[in-house]
Amino acid sequence: MTANTVLRVEEAVGANKILDPRENEAYQLGGMVPDVIVSVDDEKDISSALLVASQHSLCVSPWGGGTHQFLGNTPSRIDIILDLSKYNRVLDFQPADLTVTVEAGITLDDLKAVVSSSDKLVPIESPAANSATIGGILATGRSGPLRYTYGLPKDWVIGSRVVSATGEVAKSGGKVVKNVTGYDLNKLYCGSLGTLGVISEVTFKLAPHHPSSSAIIAELDSLDKACEFSSLLMSKVYAPQGIHILNNSSEFYTKYGLSSSESYYLVILFCGRAPAVLRRVRESTNLLMENGVVVKEQLSDEKSDALIEHVTNLGSAGENIAEWEVLVNIMPDNFLQVWRQCETLSLKSPLEFIGDPAFGTIRISIQDSDDMGNAVIIDHISQLRRFVDDRSGALTIWRCPSTVKEQLDVWGGNQPELRVMARIKDQFDPNGTLNPCRFMGRL
Numbered sequence: 384m385t386a387n388t389v390l391r392v393e394e395a396v397g398a399n400k401i402l403d404p405r406e407n408e409a410y411q412l413g414g415m416v417p418d419v420i421v422s423v424d425d426e427k428d429i430s431s432a433l434l435v436a437s438q439h440s441l442c443v444s445p446w447g448g449g450t451h452q453f454l455g456n457t458p459s460r461i462d463i464i465l466d467l468s469k470y471n472r473v474l475d476f477q478p479a480d481l482t483v484t485v486e487a488g489i490t491l492d493d494l495k496a497v498v499s500s501s502d503k504l505v506p507i508e509s510p511a512a513n514s515a516t517i518g519g520i521l522a523t524g525r526s527g528p529l530r531y532t533y534g535l536p537k538d539w540v541i542g543s544r545v546v547s548a549t550g551e552v553a554k555s556g557g558k559v560v561k562n563v564t565g566y567d568l569n570k571l572y573c574g575s576l577g578t579l580g581v582i583s584e585v586t587f588k589l590a591p592h593h594p595s596s597s598a599i600i601a602e603l604d605s606l607d608k609a610c611e612f613s614s615l616l617m618s619k620v621y622a623p624q625g626i627h628i629l630n631n632s633s634e635f636y637t638k639y640g641l642s643s644s645e646s647y648y649l650v651i652l653f654c655g656r657a658p659a660v661l662r663r664v665r666e667s668t669n670l671l672m673e674n675g676v677v678v679k680e681q682l683s684d685e686k687s688d689a690l691i692e693h694v695t696n697l698g699s700a701g702e703n704i705a706e707w708e709v710l711v712n713i714m715p716d717n718f719l720q721v722w723r724q725c726e727t728l729s730l731k732s733p734l735e736f737i738g739d740p741a742f743g744t745i746r747i748s749i750q751d752s753d754d755m756g757n758a759v760i761i762d763h764i765s766q767l768r769r770f771v772d773d774r775s776g777a778l779t780i781w782r783c784p785s786t787v788k789e790q791l792d793v794w795g796g797n798q799p800e801l802r803v804m805a806r807i808k809d810q811f812d813p814n815g816t817l818n819p820c821r822f823m824g825r826l
Contacts, residue, residue: 388418388462391439395431396421402466410464412444413457413785417464423488424469426544426552426583433581434550436463436816443548444818445581447488447516450509450700451523454781455576455821457788465581467518473497474584475558481589482541482558487518487582502592506533508691510699518582524574527695528652531617531741532624533590537573542586545572545579548812553580560588571807578822579811595657597664598687600639600680601649601671606630606726609647610719612676613740616651619670621663625652627694628722628738633750634703638693639680648679650694652687697737698748699782705735705748707783709764713776715743724770728763746781757787768795794823 393401402420410420421432436443441462446452448468470488477483478501485494491512498505508527509515515525526535533539542556545568555568572582603609606628613626627650629635641648651667653660664681671678682690698705713721718740725747728734735748749760768778772795780793787793801824808826820826 385418391435392419392432395435396428400428412461415461417461420464420466422469423465423467429546429581429583430550433546437549437814442819443816445577447519448514450511450515451519454523456793459820478503484586486584488516491515498589499592503589504592505587506590507536508695510696517585521573521582522577528627528691529625537570539587540569540585541588543569544584546581546583548816558586576822578818593654595660596654596684596687597660598682598690599651602677602679603647606647609649610740616667617741621666623651623653630736631733632735705750707749708781709747710779710781711745711771713743717774718743
C-alpha cells in the first residue's frame with residue numbers, strides 16, 4: 384500500500400511536495416506512521432490530495448504546528464498527512480474595517496504580530512502560540528484565560544474556506560463584519576478536529592489593541608472564599624477581563640514565589656486603556672484587602688502579558704507537560720460543587736487545578752501516573768465523568784498515554800447529540816477519509 388499511496392499522491396500534487404520518507408516518523412499518530420507527508424503551500428495541494436484519498440479509500444489527517452495532535456481518540460488508520468505549516472500567508476489585512484484574512488498554517492504569534500502593527504488585536508490565546516497554527520487552534524477549539532470577555536476562537540471567525548473530504552472547496556461567510564448571508568458553517572468546522580473538512584483560509588474580525596494590561600495574584604485559604612470573591616469581583620462595574628483559580632500548581636508557585644499547597648490563588652486579569660485599568664486594579668485590590676484577602680503580587684503590562692501566557696501554557700506546553708490533562712466544562716452555577724468533587728479523586732499523584740469560575744471550566748493536570756497506574760486513574764475519571772454528566776456538563780480527557788485510548792473514548796461517547804453528529808459526519812465525509820475515529824463517538 385505504501386508505494387502505491389506515494390505514487391498516487393505524487394501524481395496529484397507533484398514529487399516536490401512530498402517530504403523525505405525519513406521524516407515520516409515525526410508525524411506518527413497513535414503509534415501509526417503515515418505513508419506520505421504532503422508539504423502544502425497552496426489550496427490546490429489540499430484539494431488534489433483529498434481527491435486522490437477519496438478515490439482510493441485512503442485516510443488523511445491535517446497537521447499544522449503539531450502542538451495538539453495528542454488530542455482525540457487514536458485514528459483507525461492514517462495514510463496521508465497534510466502539513467500546512469508552510470501555508471502561512473496573510474492574504475488580506477484591512478485595519479480600518481477590522482478584518483484580516485490568513486492561510487490556515489500561520490501561527491498565532493505571527494498573526495498577532497501582523498495585526499498589532501496597526502494597533503489591532505485578534506483576541507485568541509493558545510498554548511505554544513509560537514508554533515500553534517490558526518487552523519489547528521480552530522479545529523481543536525482551544526481557548527485561553529481571557530475567554531470570559533472575548534469568547535472562544537470561533538466567535539471571531541467571520542469567513543472561511545474549507546476543503547471537503549472529496550477535494551471540493553466550500554466557502555462560508557465573507558470578509559466584512561456585518562454579513563448575514565447563508566448558513567454560518569464556520570461554527571460547524573471549529574472544534575470538529577478536522578473530521579468534516581480541512582480549513583484552508585480564515586477571515587477574522589478584529590478588536591482594538593488594548594494599550595495597557597495588569598494582573599493581581601491573591602491568596603485565599605479555601606475554595607469557597609476563592610469562588611465567593613470571584614463572583615463578587617465579576618459582579619462589579621470594574622470587573623476584570625478574567626479570573627482564574629489555581630491550586631497545587633507547582634510550576635506556577637515556583638515562578639511567582641508562592642509556597643502553600645493548601646492555598647487557593649486568584650489570578651485576576653485586566654486589560655484596556657491605562658486609566659481604566661489603573662482604576663479597576665485599585666478598586667479590586669481595595670475590595671480584596673478590606674475583606675482580609677492577601678494580595679501577593681501586582682503585575683503590569685509586559686509582566687501581566689507574561690502571566691497570561693504562563694497560565695495558558697501551564698501543563699500544556701513548555702518543559703512541564705502533564706502526562707494527563709482533563710478538561711471539565713460545566714455551568715458556572717455548578718463550578719464549586721464540581722471542583723469539590725474533583726478534589727475527592729483519591730490519587731497518589733498530586734492534582735493540579737486551574738479553574739475559570741466565570742466561564743465554567745476546570746482543567747486538571749496529573750504530572751506522573753507511575754505510582755498508581757492508568758487503570759486506577761481511568762476508574763476515578765470515569766466516576767467523575769458520570770458526576771459531571773449528571774449536571775449537564777462534559778468531561779474530556781485532553782491528554783493521556785496513548786495506551787489509554789485503546790480502552791475508552793476520551794470524549795465520553797454517551798452524549799445524546801451523537802446521533803446528529805454522526806449524520807453530519809456522514810454527509811460531509813461519507814467514506815471516513817478525514818481523521819477517522821478520532822472525534823467523539825469514534826466519528
